[in-house]
Amino acid sequence: MSWFQRKAKGINTPTELKRETPDGLWHQCSECKQIMHTREHKNNAYTCIHCNHHDKIGSEAYFKLLFDDQQFTELDPEMRSADPLEFVDTKAYPDRIKQTELKSGLKDACRTAEGKLYGSDITISCMDFGFIGGSMGSVVGEKIARGIQNSLNKKIPFLMISKSGGARMMEAGYSLMQMAKTSARLAQLDEAKIPYISLLTDPTTGGVTASFAMLGDFNIAEPGSLIGFAGPRIIKETIGKDLPEGFQTAEFILEKGFLDFIVDRKDLKDKLASLLTMLDKRKK
Secondary structure (H helix, E strand, C coil), X not given: CHHHHHHHCXXXXXXXXXXXXXXXXXXXXXXXXXXXXXXXHHHCCCECCCCCCECCCCHHHHHHHHCHHHCEEEECCCCCCCCCCCCECCCEHHHHHHHHHHHHCCCCCEEEEEEEECCEEEEEEEECCCCHXXXXXXXXXXXXXXXXXXXXXHCCCEEEEEEECCECHHHHHHHHHHHHHHHHHHHHHHHXXXXXXXXXXXXXXXXXXXXXXXXXXXXXXXXXXXXXXXXXXXXXXXXXXXXXXXXXXXXXXXXCCCCCEECCHXXXXXXXXXXXXXXXXXXX
């Protein structure tokens, strides 16, 4: 009956003047299912204003969040994967790369950039889950290694933001070699007394967790992030036992001593600045 009341009040919008709600105007939280304005969600660092669930974001969003005035210089932006093994599964590896590039707008699963964080120079490497599950191939390892080298050359801190399903099977042994390469380069960073902070986000698994992601001077994580080597289902099937509640979440890992602290994404830039300031004072 409400539409009769609307007419009675003189409200009568012709069909041709009615407008549809624009796509992308509202965002529904995948955790609590509450609705919020897309702009509000973005301004809240892509976290839910109701339950604080942290949505997955990519390198572009992290760079804009952390670098001053959203200004940065990307290093090796055109680096692409080769096909050393001529790998084919449901499709040839080069075809999969091209398809993923078109879909994601990325060249590979990691980007590295240099800029300023509250006026101080920093190098940041950030993984993108949207490129073949953030898998670690030769390009990812090389970009991270070159990012570390940039910090070594300029004596500036290095931040690694990990988000990965693990090693890239299409590159097999070449992918696994990146674990040793990045770890060796981080050892040089440590010898030079240059700070390395590792931020683990949802999810950080496989060979990435087993190498550079857990080698930070400080290992920190976003709330609720899945962190581990193998997934919970594989572990449960292997050991034949039920896993503890919250197993492999950032909170569980923190409790067991494998993380230094958990940081809300909205506070990330301030926390990093405070941490780097503290490390700089200790060095002096």
